[in-house]
Amino acid sequence: MVKACAQALPVAQPLIGGAPQPGRKRILFNPADRREAVGIVHEAESGLVDQAVTRARLAQPAWNRLRGGARAEILERAADRLEAERGVLAARVTREAGKTVPDALGEVREAADALRYYASRARADFEGPTLLPGPVGERNELWLEGRGVFACISPWNFPLAIFTAQIGGALAAGNAVIAKPAEQTPLVASEAVRILYESGVPGDVLGFLPGDGQSIGQVLTAHPGLAGVAFTGSTETAWMIQKALSSRGARCRS
Numbered sequence: 001m002v003k004a005c006a007q008a009l010p011v012a013q014p015l016i017g018g019a020p021q022p023g024r025k026r027i028l029f030n031p032a033d034r035r036e037a038v039g040i041v042h043e044a045e046s047g048l049v050d051q052a053v054t055r056a057r058l059a060q061p062a063w064n065r066l067r068g069g070a071r072a073e074i075l076e077r078a079a080d081r082l083e084a085e086r087g088v089l090a091a092r093v094t095r096e097a098g099k100t101v102p103d104a105l106g107e108v109r110e111a112a113d114a115l116r117y118y119a120s121r122a123r124a125d126f127e128g129p130t131l132l133p134g135p136v137g138e139r140n141e142l143w144l145e146g147r148g149v150f151a152c153i154s155p156w157n158f159p160l161a162i163f164t165a166q167i168g169g170a171l172a173a174g175n176a177v178i179a180k181p182a183e184q185t186p187l188v189a190s191e192a193v194r195i196l197y198e199s200g201v202p203g204d205v206l207g208f209l210p211g212d213g214q215s216i217g218q219v220l221t222a223h224p225g226l227a228g229v230a231f232t233g234s235t236e237t238a239w240m241i242q243k244a245l246s247s248r249g250a251r252c253r254s
Contacts (some may be wrong), residue, residue, distance in 0.1 A: 010092070011233055012190035012210055013042035016052045018203020023048075023210070028187065031098035038095045041161050045171055046219045049178075052207035053225040056149040056176035059204035063173035064146040068126030072119035072131040078199035079115040082108055082164070085195070089160060091187040097159050107161045111192070114165035118172035126174060146229040147176025148227030155232050159185030164192050165229040171201065175227065177208040186210035213237070224248060 023042035026049050030036040063071070082089065090104035099107070129141035152166035162182055169175045181189030193208045206216035221229055221241045231241055 003109050009037060010187050010190075011040045011042070011188045012186040014038065014044040014048055014052075014135045014210060015193060015203070015206075015208040016079060016090070017049060017055050017207075018197055021048055028096065028184075031097050031184075032193075036095075041210050042208040043183075044216050046215055049216065049219045049223055050225075052178050052182075052209060053206045053220075054113055054221050056178060056207055057225050059202060060073040060174075060176035061150055063176060063205045063216065066174075066175075068122035068124070068172070070233075071126070071172055071174070072122040074196075074200035075119040076123070077121070077174060078168075078196050078201075079112040080174060081195045081199055082112040082115070083119060085191075089188060092191060093160055096187050097156060097185050099217045107158060110158075111164035114161065115168045118168040119167075121169075123173035126172070139218050144173070146176075149176045149178060151174060151223075151226055151229045151231075152177050152179045153217055153221075153229065153231045153233065154179075154189070156182035156183055156184040158232075160188050160192060163189045166232070167192075167196065168204065170230060171196075171205070176205045176207075178209060178220060178221060180211065180228075183210070221245070 014023050022045065023044050026041050026043060027037050028039045028041055030038050033082040083189070086105060086108040088100060089108050092102035093099050093107055094101055125144050129143050132140040132142055133139040150170040152170060154166055159182060163179065167177050167179055179193065190208065193206060196206060197203060209220065222244055229245060231238055231242055
């Protein structure tokens with residue numbers, strides 16, 4: 001028998017341009033008690049990948065033009081929101097991923113710390129040019145810019161910290177992001193995306209595609225519109241992604 005929750009179950013669903021998209025409905029269960037339903041996910045269909053990447057590619061240049069300081073302020077607001085909602089987020093991590101309460105609280109702190117770290121790098125590296133040495137009378141500048149659209153693919157065992165850190169690093173550098181959480185833990189990932197939206201990240205700059213690796217992950221990493229992938233997971237999958245990206249000159253951080 002499945003135990004019903006006293007309140008409505010939380011829902012995670014695909015987001016493109018900040019708007020919910022349809023998907024295959026699946027019930028999520030507490031890993032510590034498989035009788036307890038903890039939420040519902042609507043998993044993205046593969047056809048949504050091209051829509052998400054196309055929207056993100058169109059939005060990325062404007063996000064890149066914000067420069068590092070403006071992007072840093074958004075990430076810092078998101079870090080503050082994570083900490084303000086740490087009780088709810090930690091409870092979600094505990095029930096969805098099976099972590100202890102102290103571990104879940106630590107993960108919220110780690111996610112906030114990651115956003116603040118990448119905010120500091122955005123200010124230091126992307127606010128303006130770095131002056132380079134050169135001959136007398138010559139001025140040489142180095143400008144760092146975003147590369148385009150990055151896919152961020154994260155694991156179930158750090159469903160908030162790694163998920164948020166991957167996105168934060170890519171956004172700080174002026175990239176747009178398509179985030180695919182682990183299929184086991186889309187609920188807390190969806191909450192992180194909500195917080196980023198509410199903190200000022202445009203919907204077109206951050207897409208969210210929950211689903212399994214075969215249906216969404218493989219289609220996403222094979223998309224020619226990607227500039228790179230941030231991935232945490234198995235070595236075998238990392239090699240497959242690296243092979244796909246290297247054939248077209250894209251970047252992979254795994």
